[in-house]
Amino acid sequence: MSASQPIPQERVLVLDYGAQYSQLIARKVREQGVYAEIVPGEITAAEVRERGAHGLILSGGPASVYEDGAPTCDPALFDLGIPVLGICYGLQLMAYRLGGDVRGGRSREYGKADVQWLDGSPLSAGLPAEMPVWMSHGDSVMQLPDGFRTLAVTETCPAAAVGHVERRLYGVQFHPEVTHTPSGPQLLGNFVHKVCGCGSDWSMGSFIDLATQRIREQVGGGRVLCALSGGVDSAVMAALVHRAVGAQLTCVFIDHGLLRASEVDEVRETFEGYAGMKLVCCDASERFLGKLAGVTDPEEKRRIIGREFIEAFREAQAGAGRFEFLAQGTIYPDVIESGSRGAATIKSHHNVGGLPAELGFELVEPLRWLFKDEVRRVGLELGLPASLVWRQPFPGPGLAVRILGEVTPERVRMVRESDRILRDEVAAAGLERGISQYFTVLAPVRSVGVMGDARTYAHPIIVRAVVTDDFMTASPARLPHELLERIATRVVNEVAGVNRCLYDYSSKPPATIEWE
Numbered sequence: 001m002s003a004s005q006p007i008p009q010e011r012v013l014v015l016d017y018g019a020q021y022s023q024l025i026a027r028k029v030r031e032q033g034v035y036a037e038i039v040p041g042e043i044t045a046a047e048v049r050e051r052g053a054h055g056l057i058l059s060g061g062p063a064s065v066y067e068d069g070a071p072t073c074d075p076a077l078f079d080l081g082i083p084v085l086g087i088c089y090g091l092q093l094m095a096y097r098l099g100g101d102v103r104g105g106r107s108r109e110y111g112k113a114d115v116q117w118l119d120g121s122p123l124s125a126g127l128p129a130e131m132p133v134w135m136s137h138g139d140s141v142m143q144l145p146d147g148f149r150t151l152a153v154t155e156t157c158p159a160a161a162v163g164h165v166e167r168r169l170y171g172v173q174f175h176p177e178v179t180h181t182p183s184g185p186q187l188l189g190n191f192v193h194k195v196c197g198c199g200s201d202w203s204m205g206s207f208i209d210l211a212t213q214r215i216r217e218q219v220g221g222g223r224v225l226c227a228l229s230g231g232v233d234s235a236v237m238a239a240l241v242h243r244a245v246g247a248q249l250t251c252v253f254i255d256h257g258l259l260r261a262s263e264v265d266e267v268r269e270t271f272e273g274y275a276g277m278k279l280v281c282c283d284a285s286e287r288f289l290g291k292l293a294g295v296t297d298p299e300e301k302r303r304i305i306g307r308e309f310i311e312a313f314r315e316a317q318a319g320a321g322r323f324e325f326l327a328q329g330t331i332y333p334d335v336i337e338s339g340s341r342g343a344a345t346i347k348s349h350h351n352v353g354g355l356p357a358e359l360g361f362e363l364v365e366p367l368r369w370l371f372k373d374e375v376r377r378v379g380l381e382l383g384l385p386a387s388l389v390w391r392q393p394f395p396g397p398g399l400a401v402r403i404l405g406e407v408t409p410e411r412v413r414m415v416r417e418s419d420r421i422l423r424d425e426v427a428a429a430g431l432e433r434g435i436s437q438y439f440t441v442l443a444p445v446r447s448v449g450v451m452g453d454a455r456t457y458a459h460p461i462i463v464r465a466v467v468t469d470d471f472m473t474a475s476p477a478r479l480p481h482e483l484l485e486r487i488a489t490r491v492v493n494e495v496a497g498v499n500r501c502l503y504d505y506s507s508k509p510p511a512t513i514e515w516e
């Protein structure tokens with residue numbers, strides 16, 4: 001880590017033992033006004049000291065501490081004098097490493113439980129004596145390490161919360177980070193403020209000031225180039241870099257011909273009007289569609305679009321002089337995911353707009369410490385329009401991954417027109433903010449229909465609308481029937497070449513959100 005991070009001095013490290021909730025822990029800590037960062041569970045005590053951590057949270061995880069190959073931690077972590085909170089597996093790991101006993105079997109708990117606090121400590125200050133929590137564990141701590149005492153129990157869990165108050169080592173068997181533990185935020189707040197002694201210096205206002213300062217230090221008098229995709233991350237990144245270095249920034253917006261209706265105009269309007277930002281717009285649609293002709297394999301489409309994007313970007317930049325820096329809208333979940341341990345590639349989510357190192361620039365990535373909700377708050381504070389800040393995600397390869405089979409201008413038209421109808425109707429129904437992502441897909445089959453007195457043999461359009469927190473899992477949105485009917489009627493009547501409209505009721509998993 002460089003000294004030039006735009007983050008405050010006080011920080012808590014979340015040691016990741018493979019929990020599905022590690023990101024959530026970090027987000028919930030940040031909501032308490034304290035910067036939290038996720039690090040691998042095997043981090044050494046020396047590295048922790050180097051990072052200047054004010055507190056450690058050991059995450060949950062699916063393993064059992066006594067199994068061969070279970071993730072473990074450096075036992076010297078507990079001698080650093082830095083407060084520790086173990087959550088679920090994190091508690092078991094701490095207890096095990098400090099000489100306690102952890103067993104499986106007898107007291108499994110999954111779901112809601114009631115915790116009773118027995119003994120006061122800074123961890124439970126102000127919490128109800130009895131409170132509902134979310135449990136999800138097979139193992140339990142059966143015997144505490146020396147010096148620890150039981151702070152809370154449930155009916156079946158003898159060590160629901162434990163602590164060695166003098167050494168500031170605490171553990172909870174339940175999950176304070178999930179919404180099903182209503183007092184969880186207060187417990188995490190107690191840990192970071194009362195146990196670790198952190199203030200509340202993490203806010204988007206303070207981030208903007210620090211990031212501005214850091215960007216200026218990095219860039220000096222140099223010139224910065226960035227690619228705008230029309231999405232939230234690149235837009236907020238550009239606004240932030242522009243705040244820091246003004247006219248030294250040039251933004252390039254490449255229209256690959258696979259954008260939604262009126263998207264190009266919206267990006268132009270927003271950024272040309274944004275405090276005099278320099279914007280180069282490049283219409284490369286013919287070139288992209290030419291390269292995609294005859295290609296039906298989804299991964300091949302992604303590869304072609306990625307490659308052409310880099311070429312188009314290189315050319316657009318060639319006329320604009322020399323740049324030393326490339327600013328990118330990488331955000332914290334991208335950083336965590338690219339460091340993740342061997343997760344299977346379901347789709348190559350290479351981000352168009354994510355440019356390769358060979359371009360020879362030094363990277364400026366001011367958002368790489370932020371979660372998506374924080375990026376949005378920064379965008380609003382920087383004065384970007386709410387419509388852009390709350391925009392649903394749109395994949396880098398654009399409509400190409402919503403056109404099953406070959407991408408032709410005619411098929412792009414069908415998806416674009418139906419997508420516009422869907423967006424109009426969702427907006428008219430006031431449901432925009434209630435659905436995480438919604439779009440239309442063209443299926444490469446045809447079916448018989450009848451219009452007027454004539455037989456048709458045309459394509460179906462599929463409407464996809466999902467609700468999700470993290471896009472890793474998703475449920476189909478429960479759209480009102482009247483709305484679905486109105487959309488179907490309009491799509492079939494107004495989009496030439498379409499004679500049916502279907503609603504995709506699949507959840508993710510086993511389906512994915514996009515169709516390709």
Ligand code: XMP
Binds near residue numbers: 396397512513516
């Ligand atoms: P899936 O389809 O994998 O999508 O459930 C999860 C989220 O990722 C987006 N997505 C992409 N984004 N390049 C991107 O930048 C891609 O190739 C890509 N494929 C899917 C998708 O829209 C959803 O938000």
